Amino acid sequence: MEKRIHSKKTFTLPYRHYLFHFKWPLVGFAFVLSLLIFVQIKLTSIFIPYIIEEQHLEHFNKNIIYPIVLLNNDNNTHRLNMNYYFLKKDELKIMDDIYAIKKKQKVVLPSIKNRHKPNSYLILESTTVFGRPRFCSYTNEQIFGRACPYRNCKYTCDRTRDSDAHVLLMHKRDLNYKLLNSIKRNSEQIWLLWHDESNENSPEINRYKFNWTITYRISAEASIGAYGIIILKETPWSAQQFDSWIDEQFIKRHNQAVWFVSNCQPKKRLKKFRSLREFYSIAAFGKCISSNESFSLNAQVQSNSKCQRDSSCEQNYLKNSKFYLAFESQSCTDYITEKFWRTLALGAIPIVSGPERENFIRVAPLHSFIHVDDYTSDEELAQTLNLIATNRSIYEKYHHWRRYYDVHHEAKDLDPFRFCELCYRLNTNTQRIWYENINDWFLDKC
Ligand SMILES: *[C@@H]1O[C@H](CO)[C@@H](O)[C@H](O)[C@H]1NC(C)=O
Ligand SMILES: *[C@@H]1O[C@H](CO)[C@@H](O)[C@H](O)[C@H]1NC(C)=O
Ligand SMILES: *[C@@H]1O[C@H](CO)[C@@H](O)[C@H](O)[C@H]1NC(C)=O
Ligand SMILES: *[C@@H]1O[C@H](CO)[C@@H](O)[C@H](O)[C@H]1NC(C)=O
Numbered sequence: 001m002e003k004r005i006h007s008k009k010t011f012t013l014p015y016r017h018y019l020f021h022f023k024w025p026l027v028g029f030a031f032v033l034s035l036l037i038f039v040q041i042k043l044t045s046i047f048i049p050y051i052i053e054e055q056h057l058e059h060f061n062k063n064i065i066y067p068i069v070l071l072n073n074d075n076n077t078h079r080l081n082m083n084y085y086f087l088k089k090d091e092l093k094i095m096d097d098i099y100a101i102k103k104k105q106k107v108v109l110p111s112i113k114n115r116h117k118p119n120s121y122l123i124l125e126s127t128t129v130f131g132r133p134r135f136c137s138y139t140n141e142q143i144f145g146r147a148c149p150y151r152n153c154k155y156t157c158d159r160t161r162d163s164d165a166h167v168l169l170m171h172k173r174d175l176n177y178k179l180l181n182s183i184k185r186n187s188e189q190i191w192l193l194w195h196d197e198s199n200e201n202s203p204e205i206n207r208y209k210f211n212w213t214i215t216y217r218i219s220a221e222a223s224i225g226a227y228g229i230i231i232l233k234e235t236p237w238s239a240q241q242f243d244s245w246i247d248e249q250f251i252k253r254h255n256q257a258v259w260f261v262s263n264c265q266p267k268k269r270l271k272k273f274r275s276l277r278e279f280y281s282i283a284a285f286g287k288c289i290s291s292n293e294s295f296s297l298n299a300q301v302q303s304n305s306k307c308q309r310d311s312s313c314e315q316n317y318l319k320n321s322k323f324y325l326a327f328e329s330q331s332c333t334d335y336i337t338e339k340f341w342r343t344l345a346l347g348a349i350p351i352v353s354g355p356e357r358e359n360f361i362r363v364a365p366l367h368s369f370i371h372v373d374d375y376t377s378d379e380e381l382a383q384t385l386n387l388i389a390t391n392r393s394i395y396e397k398y399h400h401w402r403r404y405y406d407v408h409h410e411a412k413d414l415d416p417f418r419f420c421e422l423c424y425r426l427n428t429n430t431q432r433i434w435y436e437n438i439n440d441w442f443l444d445k446c
Helices: 002-011 015-021 023-045 054-059 082-102 140-144 177-182 203-208 239-252 267-277 312-320 338-345 357-363 378-390 392-397 411-428 438-442
Strands: 106-109 121-125 153-156 167-171 190-194 212-214 229-232 254-260 282-285 321-327 349-353 405-408 432-435
Touching: 082 106, 082 411, 121 411, 140 153, 140 411, 153 411, 203 438, 212 411, 229 411, 239 392, 254 312, 254 378, 267 282, 267 321, 267 349, 267 378, 282 321, 312 321, 321 338, 321 378, 338 349, 338 405, 349 378, 378 392
Parallel strands: 121 153, 121 167, 167 190, 190 212, 254 282, 254 321, 321 349
Antiparallel strands: 106 432, 229 405
């Protein structure tokens, strides 16, 4: 009875009251719907090409952009499967974009229906890159890479094509504001800002409302392989191969950490070096380091006091030390530069500071580096370093990832990832995007 009256009453309710009356079933329906959407998204992220050996599972995290290892698949088709990187990158990008949109740094408008899709895309290098042409003499394959699944992007340096190019690529350090002011802007054309350097406050750039960026930030439209990338080895090392590598390295390498520093401005990392040095031996080089601080245990190179950053002498250190201080000059989000990747590539363990640990674990294996923020004191950090350096089984833990992965850190290997991602973005993006406050966006967490 009660029920009938109830339903009769609602029948005559106006639409809005009707909604209100049935809010719980509606909420339930919305919940199930969102659950379905959620599960759908997760299903795509469970697309794991490799099955990990159980004991190594702890090394992997699902919020990473590189493929997860699979051992029982002998034909490695996912090794350089760029679509895998794009899929993972976009999952991470969405989260960072939401943050950027909330902070009014970025504007993302929903998709434009029935938008005309060109058959191919033209990218114009419309500024120099550090005063020089960058890819003008490169072939398409050198720019976009052999493994790129998108093959319809073209690159030109012919500036007379600035009105029909789909993308104007402009390097931040080479921007010509006068020229920018004179360009008559077409709202379908993508203004793409390229920037890989450290960040400085430059609010004047906000006037130009760039659409996309190519930089190291995951939230950028092209970021994969900015300074380095983890890729699957063609064939994983066998347990024996790995064991003998560890045996050799563990004995060969000095326990002493090394640091090369050329920029003395960031005081925080110098301070960290000086305080850590009280507890752990570090050989440091560079103009900000006084000679009594560069004491080295590595007799081979000790006599060479002119050891420079990026020299073979530095390489020698990286190949003969267990640790390298890969301290970034800034803490800006995702600002992880070549020193980190080079350290990994040369077999040492990077001790990192600057960006948050969460930024590192999205792009590099969990147990491949040591983040100073994970330790409450320098003494505690030094104790850990000492354990790693002196206990083979603990040392081994920081290198397990090497069984399955390689690191690329040179521009010629990395550029194709970035430009392939750009081509992917051109082919798949349907949103209207621009950076409302690109200055703040770059300076995030700096
Ligand atoms: C991959 O392996 C499967 C079965 O082992 C085989 O049928 C297939 O041809 C291989 N694919 C390639 C590209 O080698
Ligand atoms: C290194 O030498 C400078 C003076 O040249 C001195 O001020 C500093 O305390 C010394 N540092 C150490 C660790 O001995
Ligand atoms: C090395 O560390 C492992 C694990 O913590 C421990 O079981 C082992 O006894 C240590 N070995 C030495 C020689 O201290
Ligand atoms: C590019 O940014 C401009 C400036 O805000 C905007 O008007 C235009 O719609 C954007 N274009 C695309 C394709 O996102």
